[in-house]
Amino acid sequence: MQGSWRKAALAATLSIVGVSAGLALATPAQAQIVESGSVSFGGDPGDYITDGGSYSYSTDDGDQLKVDGPLDNSRVSVSISGYNGDQWSLTFDAPGSAALTPGTYETTNRYPYNGAGPGLDLSGNGRGCENATGTFTIINAVFGYKGYLRTFDATFEQYCNGATAAARGEVHIANPPPPERLELSLAVATDGIAHRVNGNAVLHGTVTCNQPVSVSLDGTVTQIVRKVIVRGSFSTQVTCTPGSAVPWTAAAVPTGTTPFAKGLAEAITRAIGYDIPYDEYVFVTDTSTVKLTRS
Numbered sequence: 007m008q009g010s011w012r013k014a015a016l017a018a019t020l021s022i023v024g025v026s027a028g029l030a031l032a033t034p035a036q037a038q039i040v041e042s043g044s045v046s047f048g049g050d051p052g053d054y055i056t057d058g059g060s061y062s063y064s065t066d067d068g069d070q071l072k073v074d075g076p077l078d079n080s081r082v083s084v085s086i087s088g089y090n091g092d093q094w095s096l097t098f099d100a101p102g103s104a105a106l107t108p109g110t111y112e113t114t115n116r117y118p119y120n121g122a123g124p125g126l127d128l129s130g131n132g133r134g135c136e137n138a139t140g141t142f143t144i145i146n147a148v149f150g151y152k153g154y155l156r157t158f159d160a161t162f163e164q165y166c167n168g169a170t171a172a173a174r175g176e177v178h179i180a181n182p183p184p185p186e187r188l189e190l191s192l193a194v195a196t197d198g199i200a201h202r203v204n205g206n207a208v209l210h211g212t213v214t215c216n217q218p219v220s221v222s223l224d225g226t227v228t229q230i231v232r233k234v235i236v237r238g239s240f241s242t243q244v245t246c247t248p249g250s251a252v253p254w255t256a257a258a259v260p261t262g263t264t265p266f267a268k269g270l271a272e273a274i275t276r277a278i279g280y281d282i283p284y285d286e287y288v289f290v291t292d293t294s295t296v297k298l299t300r301s
Contacts, residue, residue, distance in 0.1 A: 037085070038155060040071035040179050045086055045096060047128065047162075047175025054166045055133050056173045063088050073158070073179065079105040079149045081117075082158055084177055086130070094130030096177060098142050098160055110143045116164075128164050128173055135166040150184030152284050157181070188281035188288045189216045192223075193251070194273055200298040205265020207238060207258040207298055209273055212251035219279040221246045227258040229271035229298070234264045246279070268300045 044064040049056025063069040068089040075081045080103050086094040099117045100106045101124050116138035117125030126142050129135065142162035150156055158179040165172050194211040201208065207227045215221070224241040238258035246252045258273075260266055273296050278289040 037072045037074040038181070040065060040073055040084075041181050042066075043071045043177070043179035043181075045071065045084060045094070045175065045177045047096075047173055049173040050171035052169060052171035053173050054169065055128055055130075055135065055164070057133075058171075061092070061094070063092070063094075071179070073155050075153050075155070077153050078103050079147075079153060082106060082147070082155060082160075084179075092131055095127070096162075096175075097125070097127045098144070098162070099125035105149075106144050106147050108144050108146060110141060113138070113140050113142070115139070126162055126164055128162070128175070135164070137168070138164050138166050140164040140172070151187060152286075154184040155179060155181060156184065185283035186216060187284060188219060188279055190214070190219075190221065190246075190277055190279050190288055190290050192275060192277040192290045192292045194275050194292050194294040194296070196294065196296055198271070198273075198296045198298045199301040200266040200268055201257075201301055205260050207240075207260075207266040207271060207296075208255065208301075209240065209258065209275070209296060210253065210255040211275070211292075212253050213244060213246050213277050214248075214251050215246040215279065216248055218248065219246050219281075220244075221252075221254075222278045223254055223256060223275060224278075225256075225258075225273060225275035227266065227271050227273050227296070229266055229269065231264055231267045231269075234262075236260050236262065236264050236266055238266070266298060268298055271296050271298055 046062040048060035049058050051058040063086050070087040072085040081099045083097040097117045102122050111124035113124050113126045117127040126140050140163045145159040147158050148156040161176045163172050163174045191214045199208040213221050222243050226239050229236045238260045240256040240258040242256040244252050244254045273294050275292045281288050
């Protein structure tokens with residue numbers, strides 16, 4: 007009967023607030039520098055954007071290309087910084103929140119004023135359309151996690167401000183595989199110490215990771231001692247390196263006057279690391295029964 011009371015009381019006092027194994031909410035994708043790519047375009051005589059000229063940019067020639075877009079892969083924007091000082095922007099936008107997939111899209115207005123329809127915009131070097139129509143064809147589009155653009159090939163045709171003259175061009179982008187996402191694992195040992203002098207509960211365990219990262223650990227220990235609920239929190243930090251389990255130790259200080267004692271206790275532990283390439287926190291949790299011994 008006493009054991010049943012202990013279990014019921016212990017279960018009633020334990021909780022995890024907003025914590026589960028997995029990833030924090032994703033943030034918008036950041037600008038991504040293109041490793042290998044090219045953009046070329048030219049215009050008919052009378053086209054306002056190109057003034058009838060031809061332009062070509064390539065990472066092989068020292069020009070810098072950057073791409074960005076939302077997490078739903080519905081848009082790809084290419085920023086061009088030419089080695090000669092030219093600055094251009096080229097955007098392909100799918101209808102609504104649909105992902106850009108291979109196919110031809112007819113545009114009725116330029117991005118970002120295209121509403122629920124597809125949008126296109128080529129502008130730069132001090133020139134831009136007030137309104138524009140046109141078409142673009144996505145030949146290939148391969149995305150990774152959080153909008154990472156692996157490969158992208160497209161052609162386009164833009165008519166600026168109702169003119170019959172057009173600007174036409176193409177873009178080709180090839181990037182390496184996306185960075186590996188941070189993975190953490192957490193282990194909590196089933197043995198711990200209840201200190202006679204200070205009444206703390208000392209826990210230990212290990213964390214593992216697939217890339218170097220600073221890991222913060224925190225949690226709570228709860229125990230029933232002579233029908234009194236004893237609870238304390240703990241935190242520590244370790245530097246995790248891939249290839250081996252990194253040990254950690256932390257002491258939970260009881261919040262009341264009753265110290266932790268010899269016997270079973272429940273520990274809720276969380277490990278958190280920051281994934282720099284994807285700008286997000288990764289965390290894992292563990293709930294374990296720990297047997298405390300006197301020391």
